[in-house]
Amino acid sequence: MLVGMKMFQILLTLLNTPYVWGGDTKADCGVDCSGLVLIALKAYGVVDQQTDLTAQGIYHHITNQSHQMIDIHNANENDIIFFGKSDTRISHVAMFINSWQIVHAQGGNRHTVDLKTAAKQRAYVKITPARYRKDIVAIVRLNL
Numbered sequence: 001m002l003v004g005m006k007m008f009q010i011l012l013t014l015l016n017t018p019y020v021w022g023g024d025t026k027a028d029c030g031v032d033c034s035g036l037v038l039i040a041l042k043a044y045g046v047v048d049q050q051t052d053l054t055a056q057g058i059y060h061h062i063t064n065q066s067h068q069m070i071d072i073h074n075a076n077e078n079d080i081i082f083f084g085k086s087d088t089r090i091s092h093v094a095m096f097i098n099s100w101q102i103v104h105a106q107g108g109n110r111h112t113v114d115l116k117t118a119a120k121q122r123a124y125v126k127i128t129p130a131r132y133r134k135d136i137v138a139i140v141r142l143n144l
Helices: 007-012 033-043 055-063 115-121
Strands: 068-070 080-084 090-096 101-106 124-129 136-141
Touching: 007 033, 007 090, 007 101, 033 055, 033 090, 033 101, 055 080, 055 090, 055 136
Parallel strands: none
Antiparallel strands: 068 136, 080 090, 080 136, 090 101, 101 124
């Protein structure tokens, strides 16, 4: 755990980092949604340093532990929000920075594999309202 930093604050240091499919470190020249959230989860020991998960994998990993599912009206900083068609079809993951905004790697897709494409798609780590999408599947509060 990083002393004095909240989990979401780690992700705020990555604002404007390009979205790159499969990226999970700045060394990859960018991050995707799951790579971004994994950075915070690894820093706090929720997953080990060698873990590489998709948004679906993160959902299964943390919901198989004793973390609490919450309603969007009770969401707060560090809560993790999952988007998709169902709990078996998670397509996006982000983290709350307060009760109504999330930080996430957004705007790219599986074809966003380089910085030129990311720039063209305006795909990068950004802050948006949590309700910018209607396909919210779950919100999980980590027991840290």
